Amino acid sequence: MTESTAKLEFRGKTHELKVRPGSVGPEVIDIASLYKDTGAFTYDPGFTSTASCESEITFIDGDAGVLLHRGYPIDQLAEHSDFLEVCYLLLYGELPTKAQKDDFDHRVTRHTMVHEQMSRFFTGFRRDAHPMAVMCGVVGALSAFYHDSTDISDPYQRMVASVRLIAKMPTIAAMAYKYHIGQPFIYPKNDLGYAANFLHMCFAVPCEEYKVNPVLARAMERIFILHADHEQNASTSTVRLAGSSGANPFACIAAGIACLWGPAHGGANEAALNMLSEIGTVDRIPEFIGRAKDRDDPFRLMGFGHRVYKNYDPRAKIMQKTTHEVLGELGIKDDPMLDVAIELERIALTDEYFIEKKLYPNIDFYSGITLKALGFPTTMFTVLFAVARTVGWIAQWKEMIEDPQQKIGRPRQLYTGPAERDFVPIAKR
């Protein structure tokens, strides 16, 4: 056996399995031929030890708290880049030159409007619908409006669909918000940056001038950057799996949105803020910490813990700084929710239970407070996550489609139901 193989003893036979190195990070044991060679499947619910694909886009070292996009650390991108530059990097693999950046910005900006008939599509929803429910429907419906970019075998159409999705998601998200609160839709403004335009579409009204605060626009931009991609998380894996059958990109992104909505994933920022408000005051924190530790209580501290990060989420550090910038700019000094958040973080970081289980605050812990200060209701939090993550989803989808080895995703199972038996007529049951 050489260093690049692993040995598996199974049913009296030895099988050699190829070990493949990554550029950084753990190696993988290639089991693609295992079933053919042994007749057995592997079992890994939740994919805790399984690499579902090969990817060059994002790298996470959860133990060290590192997040790299195409090799660039997230803190450097959040500090020096803007969201559309990060989009370009994720999609094309390199930071753009000035000319490439101008061209990309221009292409995205010229696609920000949505088909006018889409505004009538919104009116089919109840006003009190959760904006994520609206997002699932409207984004899925994009394929009904933009047929000319649904042929996934055409690289040009793939590119157009990618640009359309990045450009139109903020518009659709803002429309979902405006519809929810009963205000008229605001058209995109092409002389504003990506995040500033989004704030404008959400908070402007036709009857008065709205000036975007640059500090808040920068914070929004940073929130978008921090959520842009996160390798093979649940919603991205959903997008890849949906796309593996050849489904069009709009349908795949709608599937990703549906998955993101869950409280263990993108819904956590909404859940974290609801939890902070339920705790209410600092003196009630011990009660909730006690509940989080109680094995018989299903309660969990929302915004704590991560499947991959067993160290401080690097995005949470940047988010914490952004939160303070936003609160400072808006003159919010005594926010009881922030007091609860800071104290909760302090207690959790020094509590044996959280230390032992490596449960650190994740990005959602702070993003909720920031988004609330920016003026968004909690129901919009996951929508904003979806706007930002669209580029990650589409970059991963594009990588998959362009991979010559790509085939339909089709997991196996360990069947534990009844063995074959004869049908019993209803009168005899």
Ligand code: CMC
């Ligand atoms: N509060 C209290 N205990 C926790 C928490 C928490 N937030 N998270 C995990 N644990 C405990 C859990 O009870 C288990 O204990 P035991 O070993 O005694 O059974 C242990 O820690 C391991 O938990 P797990 O559920 O096996 O870990 P996981 O990797 O499957 O779950 C997670 C990761 C994010 C779903 C989970 O930590 C959680 O539910 N956190 C709260 C929700 C949240 O903040 N989600 C946002 C994730 S970041 C945004 C994103 O990427 O979408």
